[in-house]
Amino acid sequence: MRLSTTEGQPSPRGVTSIGDGVNVAVVSRHATCIFICIFDETGKLELGRFALPFRLGDVHYGFVHGIVQGTRYGLRADGPWLPEEGHRFDVSKLLTDPYATRVDGAFTHHADLTRRGAETAQLVPKCIVEAQSDLAAVLPPSRPGFxxxxxxxxxxxxxxxxxxxxxxxxxxxxxxxxxxxxxxxxxxxxxxxxxxxxxxxxxxxxxxxxxxxxxxxxxxxxxxxxxxxxxxxxxxxxxxxxxxxxxxxxxxxxxxxxxxxxxxxxxxxxxxxxxxxxxxxxxxxxxxxxxxxxxxxxxxxxxxxxxxxxxxxxxxxxxxxxxxxxxxxxxxxxxxxxxxxxxxxxxxxxxxxxxxxxxxxxxxxxxxxxxxxxxxxxxxxxxxxxxxxxxxxxxxxxxxxxxxxxxxxxxxxxxxxxxxxxxxxxxxxxxxxxxxxxxxxxxxxxxxxxxxxxxxxxxxxxxxxx
Known part of the structure; x- marks a missing residue:
């Protein structure tokens, strides 16, 4: 795995499989840094953590080589902890990519998910890198009756x-x-x-x-x-x-x-x-x-x-x-x-x-x-x-x-x-x-x-x- 210092695009959003790696684009206005964390096939061992090197407006982005389809991953975000201004950044929290199209397990509540500073990688299902989908066949428009x-x-x-x-x-x-x-x-x-x-x-x-x-x-x-x-x-x-x-x-x-x-x-x-x-x-x-x-x-x-x-x-x-x-x-x-x-x-x-x-x-x-x-x-x-x-x-x-x-x-x-x-x-x-x-x-x-x-x-x- 290798983070590119020259490649990457602010769109599409999420983690997109391209060639020998993935493009990563995450929207956060107030974060100071967004990380993508790569896990092994069990989802238990974090193999690498990469800070996205580029930013365009609210979009943090970058390209990571060596990430294949089926790879498990999560996100982290660093930034201010100022609840009075709505900011609750906590880099110890593993985050589900809102653009993930597949996760490897069910979400289950645990008190550590609510505690500032508590590591949660072991509690959060991992996102899975998937191929871009072809367009499924759709039926002609018709209003439902029953x-x-x-x-x-x-x-x-x-x-x-x-x-x-x-x-x-x-x-x-x-x-x-x-x-x-x-x-x-x-x-x-x-x-x-x-x-x-x-x-x-x-x-x-x-x-x-x-x-x-x-x-x-x-x-x-x-x-x-x-x-x-x-x-x-x-x-x-x-x-x-x-x-x-x-x-x-x-x-x-x-x-x-x-x-x-x-x-x-x-x-x-x-x-x-x-x-x-x-x-x-x-x-x-x-x-x-x-x-x-x-x-x-x-x-x-x-x-x-x-x-x-x-x-x-x-x-x-x-x-x-x-x-x-x-x-x-x-x-x-x-x-x-x-x-x-x-x-x-x-x-x-x-x-x-x-x-x-x-x-x-x-x-x-x-x-x-x-x-x-x-x-x-x-x-x-x-x-x-x-x-x-x-x-x-x-x-x-x-x-x-x-x-x-x-x-x-x-x-x-x-x-x-x-x-x-x-x-x-x-x-x-x-x-x-x-x-x-x-x-x-x-x-x-x-x-x-x-x-x-x-x-x-x-x-x-x-x-x-x-």
Whole structure:
């Protein structure tokens, strides 16, 4: 291995295999130095550490010879420790490359991930250098009509015909028994709940629990190896099989926050690379418009490019047909509040690869002005919780509910206006959030005590029966 003193480019971002080495480009405005650390094939022994020698604006970059595909690596960042200014640099923390497309293990919480000065190389999964992908085949644009929301692990673990070796993985979705089940139901679109590598919230282990759904990502691009041990190739194989059966595939993505949580949380990636740049702050405190401890600053160039590159990566590598965005108002948040012309939303609409893909917003977050149903770009679709509530009110016989139900069944023009068709509304009566259908006919109040969050999460006002 040898660091070049003359080569290297500030783009593309991340670690890119070129010739006999890798180009490394990492965005950090406030770091004084960025390092790439090379590990052996076990991921336990650090073989070399190279300080990136060049900088252009916020991009630190360089070229390292002798790094081949399959090499394991991580990043480190040095800089000021000034929490009052949002700076939390700690060179003892091994960091996941936000542009990594594969990691060699699952993220697990440990107290040392939160302690300044504690070495964490033994705790953090290593990134893996991969080849650049060719463009996966994509289907012509088409809006979904009947969506099946699918948690990969739970669905494939419980399907009795899935081979035991494949249960809990994306690979199982390519099995004929799964595809026949979906086709028999009449769905035309499968919505995969998050696949990106995540970490459990730190309080869950204390209760003997784990995060089953993955809405707590560390990286936006690398599949979690528990769900897709074969990486993007495994996802691509499943997507191709579903496409061959006439089913489109959308991916639920979480760009609004990361699993680094609040200021007492772990340092795993963006916090260590540049906490002040990547996260929103109010003074020295992290803004928490997500209810998850932090909020990614998706109006800033570095974060916009990261989210855009993540979406392009998933489409190019796997052929998925679009995205469902968790807590989507964060994508449009500016200093002045939500703006449909915010940089990320505008970038998606002009991007050659993304502008025709399916885009579905969960149109609320928990921050000020967080309810934005009906206010996303005109071609987008949006989860419509008013449909859910008005169907349930009619179902239980509320006075005057029939006329409101008629408006919902006709496409909710009172929400989406005269220039967006009924297709703009994603209609549902229950989802992974809130009361299941069984809950809705069993309980009058939410009962989320078992997850250790004191019943604070979830909507306390869902209409239920009786």
């Amino acid at each position: 969506i099946y929301e699918l948690p990969v692990k739970a669905f494939t673990m419980r399907h009795p015909a899935v081979p035991p070796a494949l249960r809990g993985t994306v690979a199982a979705l390519a099995e004929s028994c799964v595809i026949e089940h979906l086709v028999t139901l009449g769905v035309d679109t499968v919505e995969l709940m998050p696949l990106a590598a995540w970490i459990d919230e730190r309080h869950l282990a204390q209760h003997g629990l784990g995060n089953a759904w993955g809405y707590n990502p560390v990286t936006f691009m690398a599949p979690d190896p528990r769900l897709a041990p074969g990486g993007h190739a495994e996802v691509r194989h499943a997507v191709t099989a579903l496409h061959d059966a006439g089913l489109r595939v959308i991916l639920d993505v979480v760009f609004n926050h990361t699993g680094e949580s609040d200021l007492h949380g772990a340092t795993l990636s963006l916090r260590g690379l540049d906490n002040a740049l990547y996260y929103r702050h109010a003074g020295r405190e992290l803004v928490n418009d997500t209810g998850c401890g932090n909020t990614v600053a998706l109006d800033r160039t570095a974060s916009v490019q990261l989210a855009m590159d993540a979406m392009r990566s998933w489409v190019m590598r796997t052929g998925i047909d679009g995205f469902r965005f968790d807590l989507a108002p964060v994508m449009g948040r500016m200093a002045s509040g939500f703006d449909v012309d915010a940089p990320l939303l505008a970038a998606i609409e002009q991007d050659p690869l993304l502008k025709d893909r399916i885009m579905i917003a969960e149109p609320w977050d928990v921050g000020p002005g967080g309810y934005q149903l009906g206010r996303f770009p005109p071609r987008w679709q949006e989860w419509n919780d008013r449909y859910r509530d008005d169907v349930r009110r009619f179902w239980r016989g509320d006075t005057g509910a029939a006329s409101t139900l008629a408006t919902r069944l006709a496409g909710s023009s009172d929400i989406f206006g005269p220039h967006r068709g009924p297709w703009a509304s994603i209609n549902y009566v229950a989802s992974h959030d809130g009361f299941t259908l069984r809950d809705a006919v069993t309980y009058t109040q939410k009962r989320n005590h078992a997850n250790g969050e004191d019943n604070r999460d979830g909507n306390p006002h869902e209409p239920v029966w009786p």
